[in-house]
Amino acid sequence: MTAVKGATEPEAESWLDTETPAARADIEIVEGINHQPVAFDPVTGHYTRLSRSGAAILQALDGTVTGREFACAVVRQGGHDHTAEQIVLAFLGELRAAGLLTVPPESGALLDGVRFARRRHMPRRALATGSINRLLEPPARALRRAPALFAVLWGLAAAAALWQTGHAITSPGAAGLLTVSGLTWGWALLALLIALQTTVHELSHALSCRYYGIPVREVGVGLLFYVLPAAYVDRTDAYRLADRRPRIVICMAGVAVDLLWIGAYAAVTSHSDGQLGRLAGLLMWLQLMLLMGNFNPLMPTDGYQALETALGTVNLRARALTVLRCLVLRRPQPSWLASRGRARRTGYLVFGAVCVAYALLILVMTVHALTLWIG
Structure with a gap:
């Protein structure tokens, strides 16, 4: 009946006999992720994934009958049994818990399991909101005009970066670049470059969103799992994209740019001596480790999200x-x-x-x- 996660029987069904639920007028149902219906709540900014039958039920709720009367009508119309009625009643409870009905959720009963695109794993501080879309629209428009040329240029740059990185990490003494002894003036530059690369990484996600016409809600900094400092781009509205390929591109845009940074560091390492070469080598190894960490399946990393998208699941x-x-x-x-x-x-x-x-x-x-x- 429904693809909404967290199917549970309502804790108390009395409201189904007294309330006349209807879909909230401001709820928007669109065909989004994996060509499935999703309900967008403009108040909370959350998306709720539905099956097609679930979306039909939500749209059919008009507030003229009680929840139990509605479930009985659905069963009679479809020729189903009592089990189907219980499924519909449970689904109405989920819709209420998700906050999609005119009947508000019971206190403390909001079901996180029926939603995705949540923020609770990371407290955030927004640095830019709607203005970021205006800033990114001109470069996104330029990319839309010549996507094939951009893909070729990036492919050539990525091939060069891979060659430079392979040459650097296989050269004699490459492992010694991981040490920090002997660096005197380079610490401030190292911190600056890491901050710059992180910013470009996140802006790459934002630019890819704008390329596909998806608005970026905000850009800022936060604490991942309340511990790890991290920059972020809120690309929640990418759930509106039905096709997997654009969402994979959005997920991997930052990784694609990181590869070019690593190649640049490798090139400097291979052609420079002294502290500059050591600093570039240290940055190369650090970014390689961060790149591998970006595929950590235990965290909401870019690689994990790309895999999830490619498999067509959430x-x-x-x-x-x-x-x-x-x-x-x-x-x-x-x-x-x-x-x-x-x-x-x-x-x-x-x-x-x-x-x-x-x-x-x-x-x-x-x-x-x-x-x-x-x-």
Whole structure:
């Protein structure tokens, strides 16, 4: 009946007998991610993914009958049984919990599970909002005029960057560039270049959004998981793009630019001596490690989001770990998993195992590094 995550029976169904729910007038339903209906709430800025039957139910709610009367009418019209009625009632509870109905959610009952594009993993400080779209529109317009030329130029630059990086990391003494001894005047320049590269990385995401006509809500800084300082671009409205390819480009735009930075550092390292060469080498290794870290499957990284987009799914990590947990603890499968095919369930299981293996690897490396440091 519905693709909304978090299908649960309403805690109390009394409101279904007394309230006459209707879809909020300001809720916008569009065909978005993976050509599925999504409901946009302009008040909260959240998107809720729906199935086509779920979108039809939401649009049919007009506030003229109670929720239970509506469910009974749906069942009679479709010739379904009592089980279908319970599914519709549960779905109405989810719509209420998502804040999409004129009946407000019960206090504390807002279901995070039925939404995506949430911000709770990172407190934020916006530095630019609507003005960033006006600034990025001219370069985005120029790219739209000659996309093939831009792709060729970037391909040539990326090939040169890969060649320079390969030459630099295989040259004698390349590992010694990771040391920081001997750097005197370079620390301020190192910090400046890292800040500049981070800014360009995030602006690349923003520019790719504008290229596809998607507005950027804001650009700013935040604390990832309340600990790690990070810049960000709010590209939530990319969920409106039905095709996967533009969303993959948006996810990987920053990584594509990072590759060129690494190539530039490698070129300076290969052709410079003294502190400049050492500084460029250190930046090259740091950015290589950050590039690999940007594919961390345990965090909302660009690589993880691109993989999720390419596979045509959302909440991939959470679903994969749920599959693994059900298998290990011998718990019953949730309804959304039971309805998936064997190939999809196997894919979730494999990705869940990769996440666990990655976490164990990070743990082992951390313990080893602490042992060396303490020793």
